[in-house]
Amino acid sequence: KRLKDVQSRVLIGTEFPSGFSTLSDSAQFLSTATPEFNLVTAENCMKWDALEPSQNNFNWNEADKLVNWAKANNYQIHGHTFVWHSQAPGWIQNLSASAMESAMNNHIDKVMGRYKGQILVWDVANEVFEENGSYRNSFWYRTMGKSFIEKAFIRARAADPSAKLIYNDYNLEYTGPKSDAAYNMLKDFKNRGIPVDGIGFQMHLDIQYAIDYDDFARNMQRFADLGLEIYVTEMDVRISSNPSSAELEKQASYYKNIIEKCMAQPAVKAIQVWGFTDKYSWVPQTFPGRDNALIFDRNYNPKPAYYAFQAAL
Numbered sequence: 001k002r003l004k005d006v007q008s009r010v011l012i013g014t015e016f017p018s019g020f021s022t023l024s025d026s027a028q029f030l031s032t033a034t035p036e037f038n039l040v041t042a043e044n045c046m047k048w049d050a051l052e053p054s055q056n057n058f059n060w061n062e063a064d065k066l067v068n069w070a071k072a073n074n075y076q077i078h079g080h081t082f083v084w085h086s087q088a089p090g091w092i093q094n095l096s097a098s099a100m101e102s103a104m105n106n107h108i109d110k111v112m113g114r115y116k117g118q119i120l121v122w123d124v125a126n127e128v129f130e131e132n133g134s135y136r137n138s139f140w141y142r143t144m145g146k147s148f149i150e151k152a153f154i155r156a157r158a159a160d161p162s163a164k165l166i167y168n169d170y171n172l173e174y175t176g177p178k179s180d181a182a183y184n185m186l187k188d189f190k191n192r193g194i195p196v197d198g199i200g201f202q203m204h205l206d207i208q209y210a211i212d213y214d215d216f217a218r219n220m221q222r223f224a225d226l227g228l229e230i231y232v233t234e235m236d237v238r239i240s241s242n243p244s245s246a247e248l249e250k251q252a253s254y255y256k257n258i259i260e261k262c263m264a265q266p267a268v269k270a271i272q273v274w275g276f277t278d279k280y281s282w283v284p285q286t287f288p289g290r291d292n293a294l295i296f297d298r299n300y301n302p303k304p305a306y307y308a309f310q311a312a313l
């Protein structure tokens, strides 16, 4: 059975790169992906710099293509992302606090308004913490203080009340200062009625680093105990550029163990990979010497990780 058909409780997603419909091999890309998943996110085309490259001039081209494709193929859509330090255009980074807040409000209103009722879940805030749990020293934080985060959530709730609103970050899969910081922020949001529905675990992993899966399960549980939904938003598991079969098996065990823990946690609503074929992945450009992090190889053949994923669902 295809990944999306093995069970029905959890949505199974992937990102699509910008220009997915005009890739040189888009027929093969789409015929592999389409039956496998039921949730899609934009790798880049719904980021701020792509949607609003100059102030209040919106470029909907690629985002519309993705939304239309999703609707035509019965996919849910995961929106990615609003307040983030990266892939934000220069014009917004040097505004005054009040001008930045107005620009943020306008961006959230326009983007969520355009796709109102059509996006299941939005990554409202992305990567606001450092590894040590302090707030990241981003242009948002320097200008607006930590208030930019809750203001973005409040605005997003008003712009599309039907969308689930989540906080998304990496290195949250184990307990520690960063995960504690996210937990404390979301607990405070819940206590003060700031509208937040869930947490996104990006889940960018590497077999070089061991994972304590029980710790991951306990960590998910404390977020679930706050009444939050849990989304795995960007899973990939890096191995070497020229992997041995032992590495491929080890990678498969990471997928299997993580997904088993997710399936045992009722708060988990979706499991999404950051691309499905190693042919299109951010990993080799970002992590020198690491590659092959996904579940299909460059020729669109399923890897041991695919079968492990399927077995764990």
Ligand code: XIL
Pocket: 043, 044, 126, 202, 234, 281, 282
């Ligand atoms: C990455 C994309 O995959 C790349 O194409 C782009 O150049 C940089 O961003 N966390 C996120 C994603 O939230 O938006 C990032 O995506 C990967 C890490």
